Amino acid sequence: MKTKSLILFLIGACALLHAQTPLFHVTLLGTGVPTLDPVAYVNSGRVNAAMLVETGPNLSERLLFDCGQAVLTRLLQSGGADPVHNPNVAVDKVFITHLHSDHYSDLAAIYSYGWLFRYDLPLRIWGPGPGPNGPFGTSMIAAFLRFVYDTDVNIRALGFKDFTFPISGATPIATELREGPVYSSKGVTVSAFLVDHHPVNPSYGFRIDYGGHSVVYSGDTTYNTNLIKNSMNADLLIHEIYAWPRSDGPEVYDYHTSPADWARVMSATSPKMGVMTHIAAPSGMTDTDLANQVKTGGYSGAVKVGTDLMTLDVFASSIVAKPYAAPAVAPVSDPLSALPAEMRARLRRRIVD
Ligand SMILES: [Zn+2]
Ligand SMILES: [Zn+2]
Numbered sequence: 001m002k003t004k005s006l007i008l009f010l011i012g013a014c015a016l017l018h019a020q021t022p023l024f025h026v027t028l029l030g031t032g033v034p035t036l037d038p039v040a041y042v043n044s045g046r047v048n049a050a051m052l053v054e055t056g057p058n059l060s061e062r063l064l065f066d067c068g069q070a071v072l073t074r075l076l077q078s079g080g081a082d083p084v085h086n087p088n089v090a091v092d093k094v095f096i097t098h099l100h101s102d103h104y105s106d107l108a109a110i111y112s113y114g115w116l117f118r119y120d121l122p123l124r125i126w127g128p129g130p131g132p133n134g135p136f137g138t139s140m141i142a143a144f145l146r147f148v149y150d151t152d153v154n155i156r157a158l159g160f161k162d163f164t165f166p167i168s169g170a171t172p173i174a175t176e177l178r179e180g181p182v183y184s185s186k187g188v189t190v191s192a193f194l195v196d197h198h199p200v201n202p203s204y205g206f207r208i209d210y211g212g213h214s215v216v217y218s219g220d221t222t223y224n225t226n227l228i229k230n231s232m233n234a235d236l237l238i239h240e241i242y243a244w245p246r247s248d249g250p251e252v253y254d255y256h257t258s259p260a261d262w263a264r265v266m267s268a269t270s271p272k273m274g275v276m277t278h279i280a281a282p283s284g285m286t287d288t289d290l291a292n293q294v295k296t297g298g299y300s301g302a303v304k305v306g307t308d309l310m311t312l313d314v315f316a317s318s319i320v321a322k323p324y325a326a327p328a329v330a331p332v333s334d335p336l337s338a339l340p341a342e343m344r345a346r347l348r349r350r351i352v353d
Contacts, residue, residue, distance in 0.1 A: 024054070024210065025059050027054075028275070028277060029052055029064075032278070033046075040283045046279060049103045055188050061185060064091045065095050069101075071110070075088045081327035092114075093126075097205065099141075103220070126177055127175075132199075146172060178192065179204075192204045194226055203221065205221065218257075221257060236312060237269055237274050238277050243258070259293035274304070
């Protein structure tokens, strides 16, 4: 009888554990925009574009979308309290929406510093091919990355003192995007679709599907029907917003999405939750003002104004959003001595310059 109770308890505990694992764990790493006002930029607490999506069985697929300025730091902050293992900095798959620098300026940092965490895994990069305003697409960028860091790569890969890293981890693999599925693994599919960010052509948004649920990321775009077609009934629609008046700069206004158009997109697609990111707003405008502008635009569904390091857990029938809370990291007087030998060796390799 005791054994039967124990088995039932274990089955119940496993079911509970399973029920508590979301289908998607999304971390908004960067929700801001580049600006010529450095004080406003710093005070906003919002760095440039990126989000991390963990999904698949037991959240085993870790996918980074965009990697603008300061996103490496956000990856370090988002990786939990373990002082040795930071899974987020070890991310080895990055999808770039378009070739404006605020969407990939930390690619070099993730390639080079991330190598120390990826170790033997190459960085895989999906991004736009060449366009009318730039002959270098993602394949060329990846090749340049390798050569820009040639000295660093050679020294680490050849072995200097006791620092030796496999060259495979410093050999990026690039795939230039087309519309449709671009990545598929363990039941997770990432699909790219064209958006309208003219004259930045091509520019893409991404849809991530898993277990009959989905997360959509707009990239930078003005209102357009192709995004709507690819975003229908998503659980999360994470969409840029531009709340400056058109009189401030019509060229920029015309390739982003105003609050009124943001409301139109949400009304047309009916996500379970709409999330604002890549937030461009005058410094006096609060997050509440932004949400109210969307309501005034005619959308009354669930809305979150994204903040850096906010997490969004998508379950089968609910979505839980949480603002960032820094993990409590216990002070360790001598971290090396407390670790097993194998881990000590690995940590020593990480003190690298
Ligand atoms: Zn852009
Ligand atoms: Zn942008």
